[in-house]
Amino acid sequence: MRWDGQKVAAAGGEALPGLALANLVRSVRTPDFAGVxxxxxxCRSALNKVPAASQMPFRWTVNPIRGCLHACTYCFARPTHEYLDLDAARDFETQLVVKTNVVDVLRAELARPSWRREHVAMGTNSDPYQRAEGRYGFMPGIVDALVAHGTPLSVLTKGTLLRRDLPLLADAAREVRVGIGISLAVLDDELHAELEPGTP
Incomplete structure (x- = not known):
């Protein structure tokens, strides 16, 4: 992975002061993502278990990035940033936590004999096809890992970067059940700019 930005901090696996991030490798800014x-x-785990009490129709998620550049004002996931000693407002949009080893960790978790090939949902806490995915390129590896282990998957996104992976997802659908949801909240341009300023 090549960055043309500047390294902001590295903590050798420790958390930054005031920021509850264990296993931090580095913090980076780049001109392509001004202000971010x-x-x-x-990460120690790629699969996140959904609480049994949840009414969601799935029990597992993968979120390679925490926080979201789409900056939707109504996003239900914003409060999860507070667990990291970050705020649910501006920090959610500008302080993104990137799990750089998510694909390798996911492959290891899916290879366990205990894995039951349950449905895995993506786009539940942050958009997997937000603009940062173009920088890190996690999704092809994530999809490949899930398919290789016979695991059905779904994606919910507002991101146009989804088009890049449509052939991959079409191939995946020949092997496992694949669901794709496109979230278009508003068609009014002014309202869109106010409610979802970072979405395409």
């Missing part, structure tokens, strides 16, 4: 800091971390 990417906090690159090594």
């Amino acid at each position: 800091t990417f906090h690159e971390v090594l």
Whole structure:
């Protein structure tokens, strides 16, 4: 991965002061993403279990990036940033946590004999096809890993970067059940700019 930006901080696996990020590798800014800091971390787990009490129709998610450049004012996931000692407003849009090893960790988790090939949803906490995916390119590896282990998947996105992976997802659908949802909240341009300023 090549960055033409500047390294902001590195903590050798420790958390930054005031920022609850364990396993931090570095924090980076780049001119392509003005005003945004990417906090690159090594995750211990890629699969997130949805609480049994949840009414969601799936029990597992993968979120390679926490926070979202789409900056939707109504996003239900905003409060999850507070668990990191970040705020749910501006920080959610500008302080992104990037799980740089998410594909390798996911492959290892899916290879466990205990994995039951349950449905995995993406786009539940942040958009997997937000603009930062163009920088990191996680989704092809994530989809490949899920398919290789016979795991059905779904994607919910507002991101036009989804088009890049449509052939991959079409191939995946020949092997496992694949669902794709496109979220278009508003068709009014002015309202769109007010409610979803970072979406295409």
